[in-house]
Amino acid sequence: MTQSRLHIPHPPARPGETPDFSYLRIPPAGLAGRPDILAPAEQIETLGTGMVRVLDEHGQALGPWNPHLTPEELRVALRHMVLTRRFDERMQRMQRQGRISFYMKSTGEEAVAVAQALALRPSDMLFPSYRTQGLFVARGKSLVDLMCQCLSNTRDMCRGRQMPIMYHWAEGNIFSISGNLATQFPQAVGWAMAAAIKGEDHLAASWIGEGASAEADFHHAMTFAAVYRAPVILNVVNNQWAISTFQGVAGGEQRTFAQRGPGYGIPGVRVDGNDFLAVYAVTRWAAERARARGGPTLIEHVTYRAAAHSTSDDPARYRPKEEWQAWPLGDPITRLQAHLIALGEWSQERQAALEQQLEGHVTECWKEAVSYGTLSEGPTLDPLSMFADVFAEMPPHLQRQREQLRRLQQQQATAAAGSDAVGD
Amino acid sequence: MTQSRLHIPHPPARPGETPDFSYLRIPPAGLAGRPDILAPAEQIETLGTGMVRVLDEHGQALGPWNPHLTPEELRVALRHMVLTRRFDERMQRMQRQGRISFYMKSTGEEAVAVAQALALRPSDMLFPSYRTQGLFVARGKSLVDLMCQCLSNTRDMCRGRQMPIMYHWAEGNIFSISGNLATQFPQAVGWAMAAAIKGEDHLAASWIGEGASAEADFHHAMTFAAVYRAPVILNVVNNQWAISTFQGVAGGEQRTFAQRGPGYGIPGVRVDGNDFLAVYAVTRWAAERARARGGPTLIEHVTYRAAAHSTSDDPARYRPKEEWQAWPLGDPITRLQAHLIALGEWSQERQAALEQQLEGHVTECWKEAVSYGTLSEGPTLDPLSMFADVFAEMPPHLQRQREQLRRLQQQQATAAAGSDAVGD
């Protein structure tokens, strides 16, 4: 056999091996400088190689990126993060119980979505991925609504048309989640271009995983954003894994994902994605830059997908079980909590009370949600509604098909009644 | 009306305005350092911001990138470049005379294709664009064959199936040109991956325009090349224009195209594309790197599309007529010629003789080519051949369709004969 030369990227450890995150260079908190919001991209390239970090291992907020939020703001943030996690856990359990067909947790990544939602204005438009449910939570979408979507029930915002987690919220300015990876990235740029064309002050933000950054949409988003200097924040959530493939397979072995930015003339900022304060601060910086006509920013969030990819996945097949424990950037909730405690603004007792309260809230919400129906029980959506919204007005061929289904259902009902009658 | 904020890139001058190339930063020849072929990408980023130049304005070859070719090698190169230009001019004239349906010249960009073809090994596989006909010329494909393709005649390598200029040359290791921009870029990477899988020492090279670099294929090529460290040279020929749009519309306003490389972990080298020696040297560097398992290189060739985009285009509608004269990097043929003259290895007389000889050669070739038929006259391909090669073996439905056409042609022939007879 010839000696082959195709390089194959490997994760640092596979099942049975010891987790190893030595490939990550983690600078101390507080070290990174905070450049002027209008600094030219080429002058701030180190933002893409280092890592913006604010919270140190003692819960102290350090350095120029400290956003100096009030304790109340921090407590609100903590609450959203904990609620997101409780929500995820409940839904996963409900999937295991067969109540919903599918679920995807964001465990370990809650800081990204929650901090960014809070750092942006409500009028800014968010183009989410399937692992940024924290955006909905932080913007105040009721959990009942999210649960109803997962249940495809009578209150499902998608009217039963999408798998669980494919939420949207028009009034809350959160776009629809697509099952197709990355498509929302250049759409966000188009939205931002429209805002600029209209002379409006809103910006768009979008999220994809590091794995999805290999898709064409990443390149289109970057190119259009750079060319038109669109007011948009493009986030790559690098949680180290894309289902079973390590971030090296997506191209993260030699360079950071933030470093893709400068090649397009877009600043690339790499941030400790488990550091709520750092994510918040970097997002504010990018938002101010965009609103000051500084154009787009690419943000790479370094984080870790603590849970399975989805309820269909078993990560024990491809990575060490202990990786999450070994993850050097910790748990974003624990870290924010530690910060609040260090500030004297929080305690283990208050945390326990919060957890309990939110757990109760989630239970309440679930009870309410299932009262609107589940996939198998209770009030259900009218199947005939499946023909609506293909077009703004239903064209004749769909009317005919709807009529056909209606008749079929009638016949089946009659037949069932008939056989019931016979059975009686 | 609101003050709008969408940035729109502009070319420096439009028709009627004075050409202005002040946006180009042109370092003196000989200035750029030549790093080790295995230098890590991040240590050689300046190669993407500056411009590798060897030939100065006096025809001297300067600096560490001078490839020190022999006078004979230089004369061969000059010959290929002149032949490419003569060929282009003849074919354009033939299009104007209605002998072929379409043509695209590479005027002003001959150094790119010719130097790269000469710098690579014959066993290296080339994935060309429609403006790199110099690859065919330099690898020795007969002009008659190229002309026959443009004529769609009985010797057309494409059997009448492609528009003019969509050549290929399997034995010469030059891939097929596609009408769809950029698709060949990631295909070249796949070819190079296969070479690596097979443990072979060959590499692949591909070319796209700066305009086409906005296509998804660019991103896929870069990602796959970087991830697998494929032995491939990816060339972006930045000739400033993509039909009517200036390179700024493709994203060249804030960064060079070479600078896209480092974000992927791929060295990006920017080269004076009108400097034969510089292109040659940079290509050799990239080839040696690839063969030493250093992986891919992105090369941006800074050049100027001197002619119209194609015979369907009129550049006077969108750029000053005098831009080519004002182009600061000159004419690649004149520059190489001046170098040979400065070396005492060439003269105006020899140049005139060469031009005359090649003009004669082109005339001979054209005469031979048309003897194999033109679109309107002479021997023609059998239309029934159009059903071949859709699949390796012709399936029944195509056999039926071929038979249908055969019968139709027979009927028409009979009818024509009949009406001729009537006319007699």
Added chain:
Amino acid sequence: MAQMNMVQAINSALDVMLGRDPRVVVFGEDVGYFGGVFRCTDGLQRKYGEQRVLDTPIAEGGIVAAAIGMGVNGLRPVAEIQFADYIYPAFDQIVSELARLRYRTAGDFSAPVTIRAPCGGGIRGGQTHSQSPEGIFTHVCGLKVVMPSNPRDAKGLLISAIEGEDPVLFFEPKRIYNGPFDGDPHKPAVPWSSDPRGEVPEGHYAIPLGKAEIVRPGSAATVITYGTMVHVAEAAVRLAGIDAEIIDVRTLVPLDVDTLCTSVCKTGRCVIVHEATRFSGFGAELSATVQEQCFWHLEAPIARVTGWDTPYPHAFEWEYFPGPARIAAALRAVTERDA
């Protein structure tokens, strides 16, 4: 009434809509300063400014994605794909996103995007400047698909497309941009100014999507077609001397089944004609639908006359093109069969 060729009619539709509705934006490769490689957007950037008529990077996927985002943000984007042959890089954004956005959000989000693309052969463009990919898009739920056959329809249908709430793929048969074409490449070109369908109102008017047009009434057979082939079918009917009814489908989705089937039920014979390749082309759907609805009236098999099932070959354009002779032969076959 003004005389316009199809390029002018399309330009006029865009002009009218840019003028009437500040939400309309027009963009694509070379459409801005230059006015488009076929000149369909000529003068519009000068008139409406660079914020509303703009050049884009060469990335069809990016163009459609940006259009979707703009549509969601309240604009009415009209994107040009330079050749229909180059629409495939945008396929995912069109099929997975644009077509399904309203559905998947139960109407909460939608993007009223119009995508214009010159299509079809007859211009010696070879396999990458001659394709007719409309059939593919007719299989994608949520897209409207239009192909006009003359300047008057082109303008009225394009205005409807832009004004409508649904995404529309608007295919423009480039062979008839300058004049009707009867399938004989050796005849001198005929300009639109010599055809009544080249008379186009200057201002705003709309031709509703979803309505076919009977171009030539007749009783011996029905020819169902669209685009360039409407004119070729007219020539074929003259050639065959058969009193066929010719129907210009105009809107492929939603399809005007009633007009088509009323005609076929009347004539009992049907020839379907399109330039696109035959296998699984739109003609298959037309045939299947007509067969379902008119079965008891059909007196001969429905015939399809189409491009052959090969890529569009440069040198054999006229052997490939389903010209009048082939259509006439089919007309004879469907009308003679029962004799």
Added chain:
Amino acid sequence: MAQMNMVQAINSALDVMLGRDPRVVVFGEDVGYFGGVFRCTDGLQRKYGEQRVLDTPIAEGGIVAAAIGMGVNGLRPVAEIQFADYIYPAFDQIVSELARLRYRTAGDFSAPVTIRAPCGGGIRGGQTHSQSPEGIFTHVCGLKVVMPSNPRDAKGLLISAIEGEDPVLFFEPKRIYNGPFDGDPHKPAVPWSSDPRGEVPEGHYAIPLGKAEIVRPGSAATVITYGTMVHVAEAAVRLAGIDAEIIDVRTLVPLDVDTLCTSVCKTGRCVIVHEATRFSGFGAELSATVQEQCFWHLEAPIARVTGWDTPYPHAFEWEYFPGPARIAAALRAVTERDA
């Protein structure tokens, strides 16, 4: 003979081909170390090494482009698209490049690429994990299109696909990966081990592309179908109590017209069934072809039973899915009509 489900049969085909032919390489998202999200490539990387079975970046367009380049360089790439719903980002490379390479180079270049993609619904996958896009690809000249309905065919057809010189789109109905499915989601799942078509030879064998199979002989009508719907059609025939002939198309392109039309000419009645949406679906081509060839034998209109013309709705999977009741109704309609 071994018992295999369809996943194992596909895995076995890949295993056999990787073992026999050093040119075969297998790659895609999660197919390497992990063995594929449906486990079709389980164990292959361990057995054949990372150079021949590899994980790719998430870029379907890049995957197909790389496959083309590898094919041109003498390999026989088998690329997996994780779900058929995600094939669209690769559409340009498939349609403009892979399908046309041999043609445009008059045979001088070609790429024998096989693209595998799990397709179809019935797994509560919603609109982005349930699509049946095969019809679109049947309109693209130069591609072979295959969809097996059982393990034995899956292995034999996949081996033919890999061994052949043409690009093949190999769609795998994921609903029947583990067992045949008769359309009733409430019945307990049936494993392939209880079905004779789950008996699969261990070693090399090939089932030629382009041959349909009569799955159930019959005389009262012909059901033309493929993939999961073969089993649903069997249930429908039982339900309707009509002696229908069921034909499994297996290879959509090239289509075995003779087998289909011989049957329909014999029975005079035809029902076409597929999961994909109806409008311009592959059923349209089947209907048009059958109508052309069997017109004089048809005693009732050809019926199509298909998915509705909407995206695949998560909650209404079983109202959407063309189940036995709908097929049985169509069978009754085509056989009763002349009464």
